[in-house]
Amino acid sequence: MDEDGVNIQKDRVIIFDTTLRDGEQSPGATLNVEEKIEIAKQLSRLGVDVCEAGFPIASLGDFEAVRRIAEEVGPLLEGRKSGQPMVIAGLSRANREDIQRAYDAVKAAPRHRIHTFLATSDIHLKHKLKIDREECIEQVITAVSFARSLCDDVEFSPEDAGRSDPDFLVQVLTEAIKAGATTLNIPDTVGYTTPAEYGKLIKYLIDNTPGSETVIWSTHCHNDLGMATANSLAGVQNGARQIEVTINGIGERAGNTSLEEVVMAMHTRPQVFDVETNIDTTQLMRTSHMVSTYTGMVVQANKAIVGANAFAHEAGIHQDGMLKNQQTYEIMRPETVGLHASRLVLGKHSGRHAFRTRLEEMGYDNLEPDEVQAAFKRFKRVADKKKVVTDADIEALIADEIYQPPEIWKLNQIQVSCGDQSIPTASVSLTGPDGVEYRDAALGTGPVDAVYQAISRIIGRSGRLIEFAINAVTEGLDAVAEATIRIEPENGDAYRVNPQTNQAIARSFSGHGASTDIVVASARAYLSALNKMMAAEGEESSAVMQKG
Numbered sequence: 001m002d003e004d005g006v007n008i009q010k011d012r013v014i015i016f017d018t019t020l021r022d023g024e025q026s027p028g029a030t031l032n033v034e035e036k037i038e039i040a041k042q043l044s045r046l047g048v049d050v051c052e053a054g055f056p057i058a059s060l061g062d063f064e065a066v067r068r069i070a071e072e073v074g075p076l077l078e079g080r081k082s083g084q085p086m087v088i089a090g091l092s093r094a095n096r097e098d099i100q101r102a103y104d105a106v107k108a109a110p111r112h113r114i115h116t117f118l119a120t121s122d123i124h125l126k127h128k129l130k131i132d133r134e135e136c137i138e139q140v141i142t143a144v145s146f147a148r149s150l151c152d153d154v155e156f157s158p159e160d161a162g163r164s165d166p167d168f169l170v171q172v173l174t175e176a177i178k179a180g181a182t183t184l185n186i187p188d189t190v191g192y193t194t195p196a197e198y199g200k201l202i203k204y205l206i207d208n209t210p211g212s213e214t215v216i217w218s219t220h221c222h223n224d225l226g227m228a229t230a231n232s233l234a235g236v237q238n239g240a241r242q243i244e245v246t247i248n249g250i251g252e253r254a255g256n257t258s259l260e261e262v263v264m265a266m267h268t269r270p271q272v273f274d275v276e277t278n279i280d281t282t283q284l285m286r287t288s289h290m291v292s293t294y295t296g297m298v299v300q301a302n303k304a305i306v307g308a309n310a311f312a313h314e315a316g317i318h319q320d321g322m323l324k325n326q327q328t329y330e331i332m333r334p335e336t337v338g339l340h341a342s343r344l345v346l347g348k349h350s351g352r353h354a355f356r357t358r359l360e361e362m363g364y365d366n367l368e369p370d371e372v373q374a375a376f377k378r379f380k381r382v383a384d385k386k387k388v389v390t391d392a393d394i395e396a397l398i399a400d401e402i403y404q405p406p407e408i409w410k411l412n413q414i415q416v417s418c419g420d421q422s423i424p425t426a427s428v429s430l431t432g433p434d435g436v437e438y439r440d441a442a443l444g445t446g447p448v449d450a451v452y453q454a455i456s457r458i459i460g461r462s463g464r465l466i467e468f469a470i471n472a473v474t475e476g477l478d479a480v481a482e483a484t485i486r487i488e489p490e491n492g493d494a495y496r497v498n499p500q501t502n503q504a505i506a507r508s509f510s511g512h513g514a515s516t517d518i519v520v521a522s523a524r525a526y527l528s529a530l531n532k533m534m535a536a537e538g539e540e541s542s543a544v545m546q547k548g
Contacts, residue, residue: 010276013266014216014242015259016050017043019291020065021091022256023246024054029295030509032535034406036065039291040073040086041366043247046287047080047279048259050087050242052115056105057098066090066105074109078366082278087153089113094143103150113153115185116143120158120172122165133168140172141179148180155183157220162188166201170208177211183242184215188231191224191254199234206239218242221257223249228257233265236273247291248299248306260284260305260337268332285338286362286395293399296510296529298469298484305337346394348383352376362391364398375401385478385516392473393480400482400514400524408433408531409459414523416447426450428523430458448522455526463487463529466508470518483513483521487529509533 020036023029031039036053043051051073053066070088077085088109090102094116106112118129118140125131131139140156147154156176158169173184186205188198198221206212219235219242221228232243249258259279266273267281288306292299301308346358355376359367367375378397383389410431418424427441428451440457444450456462467486472479488508509532513524 010274011241013236013240013275013277014049014218015047015263015277015279016052016089016218016242016244017048017246017259018052018220018244018256019043019246019250019259020069021052021054022244022252023250023291023295025252026250026255026295026297029250029297030507030536031065031294032532033061033065033068035294037068037072039247039294040069041076042283042287042290044073044076044086045079045280045366046283047082047277048086049082049278050089050113052089052091052244053106055091057092057101063101063105066102067108070106070109070112074106074111079280080278081280085110087111087113089115089155092116092147094118094139096143096146099143099147099150103147107151111153112151113155113183114147114151115155115157116147117157117159117185117187118143119160120164120169121160123163124160133171137172137175141175144176144179144181152182154181155185155218156181157185157187159187160189161186162190162193162198162201166204169205173205173209174211177209177215182215183218184209185218185220185242185244186235186240187220187244188222188228189220191222191228193221193227193231194225195227195230195234198231199238202235202240203238216242218244219257220244222251223254223256226254228255229261229265232257232262233273236266236275241275248288248297248303250291250295250297258304260288264305264332264337267336281336282338286364289395289399293512294510296467296484296486296512298471346379346383346389347386348380350383350389355379358391358394359398362394371401382480382516386480390473396473396480396482396514400512406531406535408534409455409527411524411527412437414451414454414520416450416519418447418450424450426454428454428458430455430527432458447519451519451523452526455523455530459530461530461534462490463509463526463533464490468522470521473514478516480514480516481518481521483511483518483525485511485522485525485529487511487526487533489533507536509536 024031040051053069054062056063056066074088075085088106090106092098092102099114099116102114125136144154144156158164158172161169186202206217217240219232219240221231243262245259245262246256247259249255263277263279266275285306288299299307356372375398378401412429412431414426414428416426424444424447429437429439431437438458440454442450442453442457444453464487466488469484471482473482486508509529511525511529513521513528515521
C-alpha cells in the first residue's frame with residue numbers, strides 16, 4: 001500500500017529455477033530420476049514459476065527425468081500462491097532433433113516450455129560453432145520457428161550475450177521475436193560483466209529491439225567474479241521480469257545466481273526493488289537442505305540466507321544488540337526463511353503424535369506413513385542418546401532417512417576398535433540385494449578407513465574418496481553429525497563421453513549420512529555413494545541394451 005492506504009499492484013518477477021539442469025552440471029552433482037522428482041516437487045511447493053527440468057537430448061536418463069517431472073509434478077497445485085501449476089521447461093540446442101526431443105519430454109505438463117539457445121559472441125561463433133553472423137541469425141529463425149510450431153511458450157537465449165556485440169544482439173533478438181519467442185533470456189554465460197554493464201545491456205536491448213514490449217526479458221548470470229546476484233538484480237532494475245537461478249547457487253564452475261539471495265533481496269528491500277515474487281520464503285531452508293543432501297554439495301557456513309552462520313551472532317557487541325532489539329543485527333527474521341525455534345521439546349519420552357506434529361510444523365506434511373515411521377524409529381534411537389532432540393537434529397535425520405537412493409546394500413551394524421597404540425579394525429554387517437546378511441572385517445589407517453575397507457570387501461566394489469566432510473548439526477558433544485562424501489569409480493572410469501553431445505562427463509557420486517556417531521555417519525555416507533554408483537551403472541547398462 002502507498003501512504004494513503006491504496007493498494008498498489010507491483011510488477012511480478014518470474015522465478016525460473018534451473019537447479020535440475022544447470023545446477024546438476026556442477027562437477028559431481030549428478031542426480032538420479034527419483035531425486036530429481038523429489039526436488040521438483042519441493043520447487044513447486046516453494047513457488048517456483050518455471051522449472052527447467054533438464055536437457056532431454058543429453059541422455060535417456062535425462063529425458064526420462066524430464067518426462068516424469070512433466071507428468072507427475074507439472075499438474076501439482078498444492079501450496080502454490082500463484083494458483084497455477086509450475087511451467088516445466090526443457091533445454092535444447094538450436095536444431096530440430098534437440099527441440100523435438102525437448103518437446104516430447106515436457107508436453108505432458110499442463111504448462112510447458114521449450115528453451116532453445118545459440119551462441120552469439122564472436123569468440124563462440126568463430127571458435128566453437130564455426131559459423132558467421134548471418135548463419136547464426138538463420139539458425140535462430142529456423143529453431144525458434146520450429147519450437148513455436150510445437151508449443152506456445154518458447155524461450156530463446158543468445159549464449160554468451162555478456163560478451164556479444166549489443167547491436168548484433170538486437171538483430172538476433174528481433175528475428176527471435178518475429179519467429180515466435182515469448183521470453184528472451186540474456187545470459188552472462190561466463191560471469192564476465194559487472195552490475196552496471198549488465199543492467200545497461202538489458203536496458204539497451206529492451207529500448208532498441210522492435211517488439212520488446214511483447215516478450216518477457218530474463219536474466220541468467222554466472223558467478224565467476226562473484227557478481228551473479230548483483231548482476232541479476234541490476235537486470236531487474238532495468239526491466240527484466242524473469243530471473244534464472246539455482247538453489248544454493250550451484251552450477252558450472254563458480255555457480256549460478258542463487259535463488260534464495262535474489263528472492264530475499266527483493267523481499268527485504270521493497271523500496272529498492274518494487275517487485276514481488278510467488279516464492280514462499282518459509283520453504284527456503286528446507287529446499288536448500290534437500291538440494292545439498294541430494295547433490296552432496298555442502299552449503300558453506302557463511303553462505304547468505306541459508307548458511308549455518310546466517311543468523312548466528314558470536315561477537316559480544318552483536319549479542320548485546322540482539323538481546324536489546326533483534327533488528328540491530330538482523331535485517332530479516334529467521335522464521336521468514338524457514339528457520340524455526342523449537343516450540344515443542346522432543347525427547348525419549350515423546351510419542352509418534354508429537355513427532356508427527358513437529359514434522360508438520362517444520363513443513364514435512366507430505367511424508368508417507370512408512371516414511372514417518374522410519375524417521376520416528378531413527379528419532380527414538382537418537383533420543384536415547386540425547387536429552388533433547390532439536391529441529392536441526394530432525395532435519396538431519398529426515399535427510400538421512402528419506403533423501404537417500406534406493407538401497408541396493410543396507411547397513412545393519414558396524415563395530416570398530418582403534419587407538420593410538422592399536423591397529424584400527426572394523427567389522428561390518430550388510431544386507432545384500434538378495435536379502436542375505438553378509439559380514440566381514442578389515443584393517444585401516446583409521447576407524448573410518450577400516451569401515452570403508454570392510455564395506456568394499458563385502459560388496460566387491462570400492463570408490464576412490466575425493467571429498468570427505470563431517471559437520472556437527474548442533475552444539476554439544478552429543479550432537480548429530482552429518483557426513484558428506486564424494487567418490488569416483490576405482491576402475492579408472494571417472495569420465496564417460498555423452499554420445500549425444502560428445503562431451504566428457506565426470507562420474508562422481510555423493511553420499512550422505514547422519515548419526516550421533518561420526519563413524520556410523522561416515523559408513524552410511526559411503527554406502528549411500530556406492531549405492532548411487534551401482535544404480536547409475538545399472539541404468540547405463542539398461543540404456544545400452546535398449547539402444548542395442
